[in-house]
Amino acid sequence: MSEIKSVFAREILDSRGTPTLEVEVETVRGVFGRASVPSGASKGEREAFELRDGDKKRFRGKGVLKAVYNVEELIAPEINGMDICDQWGIDQEMIDLDGTPEKSRLGANAILGVSLACARAAALELGLPLYRYVGGTNARVLPVPLLNVFNGGAHSGAPVACQEFMLRCKKADSFADAIEMASSVIACLRELLLGKGYSVTVGDEGGFAPAGFQGGTIAVLELLNNAVEKASLAPGKEISIAIDMAASSFFKEGIYDYSVFEKEGAKLTADEQIAFIKKLVHGYNVDSVEDALAENEWESWRTLTAELGSQCQLVGDDLFVTNVELLKKGIAEKCANAVLLKPNQIGTLTECCTAAQLAQRSHFNTIMSHRSGETCDSFIADLAVALGTGQIKAGSLARSERLAKYNQLLRIEDQLGEGALYGTF
Numbered sequence: 001m002s003e004i005k006s007v008f009a010r011e012i013l014d015s016r017g018t019p020t021l022e023v024e025v026e027t028v029r030g031v032f033g034r035a036s037v038p039s040g041a042s043k044g045e046r047e048a049f050e051l052r053d054g055d056k057k058r059f060r061g062k063g064v065l066k067a068v069y070n071v072e073e074l075i076a077p078e079i080n081g082m083d084i085c086d087q088w089g090i091d092q093e094m095i096d097l098d099g100t101p102e103k104s105r106l107g108a109n110a111i112l113g114v115s116l117a118c119a120r121a122a123a124l125e126l127g128l129p130l131y132r133y134v135g136g137t138n139a140r141v142l143p144v145p146l147l148n149v150f151n152g153g154a155h156s157g158a159p160v161a162c163q164e165f166m167l168r169c170k171k172a173d174s175f176a177d178a179i180e181m182a183s184s185v186i187a188c189l190r191e192l193l194l195g196k197g198y199s200v201t202v203g204d205e206g207g208f209a210p211a212g213f214q215g216g217t218i219a220v221l222e223l224l225n226n227a228v229e230k231a232s233l234a235p236g237k238e239i240s241i242a243i244d245m246a247a248s249s250f251f252k253e254g255i256y257d258y259s260v261f262e263k264e265g266a267k268l269t270a271d272e273q274i275a276f277i278k279k280l281v282h283g284y285n286v287d288s289v290e291d292a293l294a295e296n297e298w299e300s301w302r303t304l305t306a307e308l309g310s311q312c313q314l315v316g317d318d319l320f321v322t323n324v325e326l327l328k329k330g331i332a333e334k335c336a337n338a339v340l341l342k343p344n345q346i347g348t349l350t351e352c353c354t355a356a357q358l359a360q361r362s363h364f365n366t367i368m369s370h371r372s373g374e375t376c377d378s379f380i381a382d383l384a385v386a387l388g389t390g391q392i393k394a395g396s397l398a399r400s401e402r403l404a405k406y407n408q409l410l411r412i413e414d415q416l417g418e419g420a421l422y423g424t425f
């Protein structure tokens with residue numbers, strides 16, 4: 001056992017150039033663990049609190065110097081001397097010190113930075129890879145990547161309300177094989193876009209984001225299926241499509257209002273939205289839909305799940321915000337059948353792991369996830385293997401903060417050698 005000696009924090013920048021927190025934890029044996037914290041753009045209402053300075057003279061109010069102060073002056077004195085391997089104890093100490101349900105006193109960003117840095121330091125102390133420290137000796141399932149190749153909604157200038165269009169590499173032999181398949185589809189998609197006169201600049205998560213795109217959700221799905229075929233792969237069989245509607249971002253007064261992002265966008269009632277989702281699933285090889293409905297619409301979620309849950313993965317992101325209590329409600333009320341896991345939605349590693357355990361015990365699928373604002377920290381890659389989530393979404397094969405996660409998974413698969421299993425085994 002080694003104890004925490006000191007904890008440092010600093011303000012760094014994320015992939016949007018917005019300040020975020022980096023934390024370093026040093027043990028008495030001189031080992032350093034470092035981690036940084038991501039940030040979302042289309043956040044759920046009930047996510048843990050992200051503390052920002054609000055000083056408009058610095059970074060338009062988005063500085064995180066208060067969070068830096070909270071780590072060094074409030075959290076460090078409480079956890080110095082604790083066993084670096086006592087992850088639950090460290091996390092609980094910070095939860096108690098904060099004392100609020102949404103971690104608004106210390107900031108969930110301050111707490112998460114410390115929580116993740118401690119896990120890294122502990123793994124280094126023990127000389128173990130991070131995925132093995134957190135997941136144990138049987139942590140050997142590589143996740144199926146969901147690669148977000150077309151960015152809409154709040155992540156892009158493309159006039160498409162649906163936020164994410166992802167390739168789901170179901171029939172690969174390995175993680176490396178899945179990445180190779182996706183890479184060839186992305187190259188074909190690029191050619192198709194250029195052929196139609198669209199730009200191939202990318203959005204926040206590395207997917208294409210053509211500003212003048214015509215045709216909305218269905219036009220994107222047709223393009224994606226064409227790209228899969230062009231890459232000599234079978235749409236729906238080898239590669240299916242996952243989407244994130246992020247429906248809360250265009251849900252206005254009871255209506256799903258696509259005109260928030262699309263010029264001539266439809267205005268749909270909940271029943272019409274459900275019918276639209278069914279059309280996408282039945283006609284366009286979509287077999288995973290995240291946040292198809294808005295985050296407080298439990299009744300509609302129940303209808304959607306009853307009607308489509310046996311044929312399609314229905315993922316709750318804003319609906320559950322990696323929160324065990326909300327997930328329990330979803331399980332009890334039969335809303336959704338999968339949960340997205342984002343450590344910064346809840347604020348500690350322990351709570352994120354507990355949400356994953358609850359989901360898996362309840363036969364919900366689990367998907368580890370990045371945020372749209374990221375750093376090159378690849379913690380979630382290790383965590384996906386540690387928890388055996390079976391799936392991960394970390395953007396497209398572009399932008400180094402996205403590739404950092406996929407490249408780390410390639411390393412892990414390589415290290416595991418013959419022992420590695422691919423998500424759909």
Ligand code: PGA
Pocket residue numbers: 039040041042043044163244246317369370371372373
């Ligand atoms: P965010 O979006 O990171 O911008 O919140 C990601 C998602 O909705 O899955």
Ligand code: ZN
Pocket residue numbers: 244246290291317318
């Ligand atoms: Zn989402």
